[in-house]
Amino acid sequence: MAVRALEPASAQAGVSLVELLIGITIGLFIVGASLTVLLTHLRDSRGLMAQNRLMQDLRAAADLMARDLRRASYWGAADHGVWQQTGAASAPVTAVNPYTAMMASASVVNFRYSRDAVENNVVDSHEQFGYRLRNGVLELKLGTAPWQAMTDSSTMRVIRFEITPTEQLRSLAGSCTAPCAATDLSCPPQLHVRSLVLTLAARGVGESTVERSVQTTVRLRNDVVTGRCPA
Secondary structure (H helix, E strand, O other): OOOOOOOOHHHOOOOOHHHHHHHHHHHHHHHHHHHHHHHHHHHHHHHHHHHHHHHHHHHHHHHHHHHHHOOOOOOOOHHHHOOEEEOOEEEOOOOOOOOOOOEEOOOEEEEEOOOOOOOOOOOOHHHEEEEEEEOOEEEEEEOOOOOEEOOOOOOEEEEEEEEEEEEEEEEOHHHOOOOOOOOOOOOOOEEEEEEEEEEEEEEEOOEEEEEEEEEEEEEOOOOEEEOOOOO
16 A cells, blocks of 8 residues: 655645735735725715704705794675675675784794684784794794794704795786776775795704705785775
């Protein structure tokens, strides 16, 4: 039986110290590159989540304000303020909407609307409302209660709040049975279609580079009619 002789140690294959160091260096480079890609992905994901949260919070605030502002100037007895025509004569306006007052500026808006089950034609304390921007926080006012925060200062800082009123006049001359006199400035009656342009902008807290804005147009549901048909 043949016996196989062992190869001498000098003839065995192996890895030298230099080759081992090169392999470790390449491995560390690959691990470092992988960690860099992972950290970049996590940072981008965090930024995207911050943007989405900021946009969601802004839209929620804008939707809440828009639903409330649509009711501005609502009057339970609006039919009492509309001109009425009886025969050839037109009756003058018999009542004035007490809720029409509205103050809007770059940082605050105050408005009113009726909440009466039976209209009493009086602006009660619980029928007065407002929104304002103060120290980066949107605040809400209900009646005579103190201003209350409606946005979280720990997640976003509101940097812009604007309410811009707009109005369109539509002639109701087609509703009159006789033409208006040239000297009658109150004829024909006109419909005032009122809208508010709401603009909000904010930055994320801890993410100063994340800034988003929303803009929406709020159509006031309570139109105003002025003027009259000729007698």
